[in-house]
Amino acid sequence: QDYSVSESSISWEIGRLNVGESKTLSLSPMVTTKGVDRISAGVASANFSAEAAVSRADFDRVSGSTLHMMRVDKVEDDRPGIWHCKSVFENRSSFVVTLSGVTVWLSGRDNPILDVSDLRQDVPPEGSWSSMEKRVEADTPSFTHEFRSSILPRVSVTSTGSIDLKEQELTVLDARLLKQYDKSRIKSFLSSDLEVTISIENTGSAPINVMRLLDDVPGVFEPPAESEVSIEIENTELNEEQYLIEVIDGIQLEERLVSPDSNGNSLRITVGRSAPLGLQPGKTMVLRYPLHAPDPSPGNGLLAAPIRADFGSEKFGPVATRAVARPPQLRVVHRRRNISTGKEVFPAGSAGRYEVLLMFINNSDSALDDLVLHDVVPGTFSIEKSTVRSSVDGNRDTKMDKESAPEGTHVEWRVGRIEQGERIEVTYEIQGDPESEYKVSDAQDFHGATFGDEVDEEPNVPEWLEEQSPPEPEPEPEPEPEPEPEPEPEPEPEPEPEPEPEPEPEPEPEPEGEVCPICGSEAQIGASVCIVCSYSF
Structure with missing residues (x-):
């Protein structure tokens, strides 16, 4: 069903609803709260009208008399002695009158100047009916008239009303979840026992009637038996039929601080099965169970055991989810006596x-x-x-x-x-x-x-991880200003062309020595006798 929004109100136009018919008006807003106080949902009202009495009373017979007036409007023509006349019927009753016929005579004459029958004209309350115009020749005309009418055999019945619903208040689901181990250190290769305490305080304004817990058990421990888990509200222990404990293989929440000994386990605890839990605002539910570490290895460092809670006021209603802000931490220390x-x-x-x-x-x-x-x-x-x-x-x-x-x-x-x-x-x-x-x-x-055990210099008391705050968003970098355009450098004058070097004169070829035609040896320049064969040039 479509709706319209006007300032701080929402309205629906439903239209006609038949007898026994109903329509559902649904609205699914996203509500963000800054606190846990009750929130006023505002006033809801419905305005309606119906063609019947609220008491369903009806009428067997309807009768009545009319209040009316019949007149003749006379307008003289430009030429004296000529009149333009029309008959007018006015209904001054508070109901509709059906006009069935009208007859008008000029005084002293037998023949009517207007005779309308089978008219069937409905004249509403304070309404009127006018006939067609007739031309009459007389000095001062006067008329007699007769009309025939009937009252419509029906009654209009209307009922209007407004329904205001009682203002509701929206309650807010919220809870604070705490978990602790009674010690923060155990020794490697030695069996150890500790006790786990989980508390859930209802810090909202709505009662918590169903709750589902998912609790990690690190791999150094064996999971507890169902009979070892106790749940109480304000020092009153719950019946075992009120809760169900399931052991899941492997931890479900922690990803970093895990044990190399085994995958660990998780406890899925559902509270409020056979009847509503009834954890009222300001009240606290406490769970306790023991854990046994049979043989923790020295490879274990820092271990964490988070827990998560899903809870609501109704079994199939809205669900709120809260995780423990600071999970308990546990260290496996490797100390030996020497x-x-x-x-x-x-x-x-x-x-x-x-x-x-x-x-x-x-x-x-x-x-x-x-x-x-x-x-x-x-x-x-x-x-x-x-x-x-x-x-x-x-x-x-x-x-x-x-x-x-x-x-x-x-x-x-x-x-x-x-x-x-x-x-x-x-x-x-x-x-x-x-x-x-x-x-x-x-x-x-x-x-x-x-001699006894080693002495812990620091007391072995519960410890928790530091609460992780969400990282703050990095500020957007400011846009760098656009660099101003550098002025274009003036063109450097072109260097004058260097004069081309004058070509060096080619050396004159040295005169070649003569070759002896007899022995083929080369004679020195200017020689007249071959030094090999004594041939004279």
């Missing part, structure tokens, strides 16, 4: 006295936690004293713990944290019976050291 340990036993001077040295060096990539050095002293010896010295901060006040055992006395020093490159030395003296036999080699057995 330590050096040693033990030596030295005689301490007097008989039966020995000095024991324990050594531990941290050559790892980072500090180590919870270092404990262990040793066993034979049961026939007693421990005199011990010192713990660090290459970083000197002597440490570390307590020595002792515990008796069948093989001797168990001794340990709880050193605690040891920095990268730090050397710890424990020195203690033992005293035994000088008469008893004691092999120093037996005391040189190293009984070990225990």
Whole structure:
């Protein structure tokens, strides 16, 4: 249906609608909003008219009387006593009158001057009818007339009306999407677990009743089971019938920061299946699930895990799409523990006295936690004293713990944290019976050291990629001004032709020597005798 636009209004000319007929007026405008506030859609009104009463009342019988006037217009001719006359019928009723016949007589005469029958002329309200002109000879003519008319047996019924529809408000779909991992680093070749938290806040003015999420799971992780995913709105967990989780082979969103271990997976989550979701403006939906990395390789660098949401107020209505502005990032770090340990036993001077040295060096990539050095002293010896010295901060006040055992006395020093490159030395003296036999080699057995994981200098907290801003369009280059035409150079004067050099005189030919006719040898110029055969010229 075509429409017309006038200033801020749109109108349709529908035309005639039969009983039971309907027409749909559709309009598909492109609306651009700068906010999420409700937008007034304006007032819609319809004006109509019909040839019937709104109450559908009808008339069984119609009767009435007319209000009319009959007159004769008389115009005198140039010659006195001659008149030009015509009869005029005026309908002053509020309805149509049908004029069927008119008869006009000149007063005192029997024969009519005008007799019209079977006229059938409809005269509308406030309308008139005029007869043809007649010529009458009289001083002052007067007339009598008679007309025959009838009322048309119909009634005009018209209804007009206006319908105003209640003004509607357009609501705006919008949401803010956040995703985070509970840590930003995992170690290569070691299985790791982390938890994913996704939150979708309804920041628009329309309720969200259906939502579809597409979530990338990097290739270092195994996809979660459906039973491990929990979805809640305002601390109320959704029924499992409300959502469907599908695992898709391969990531669908990220293209650059991907894992070389595998193609990864994507989770397609549909929320609001059995009933409308009912996520009202200002409310937040939260999804949580665990991820397990069984054996991440050191070839992994920086990984990203974006997510996208498609949502709407109606199942088959308009759909809004939002992607997470800053996807969570994850690094696979390759760190290995590297330590050096040693033990030596030295005689301490007097008989039966020995000095024991324990050594531990941290050559790892980072500090180590919870270092404990262990040793066993034979049961026939007693421990005199011990010192713990660090290459970083000197002597440490570390307590020595002792515990008796069948093989001797168990001794340990709880050193605690040891920095990268730090050397710890424990020195203690033992005293035994000088008469008893004691092999120093037996005391040189190293009984070990225990320590914890590497220490992260930076806390392993969630991290996100920086938000990518769209590139600004390059400004159009200003047109270079056209160069001014250079003045034409004046023609240089032609150089005068150089005089041609005079031809050099040809050298005169030297006289050729004579040839001896006898021997054929050439004689010198001016010679009179051949020097070969002595012939005289």
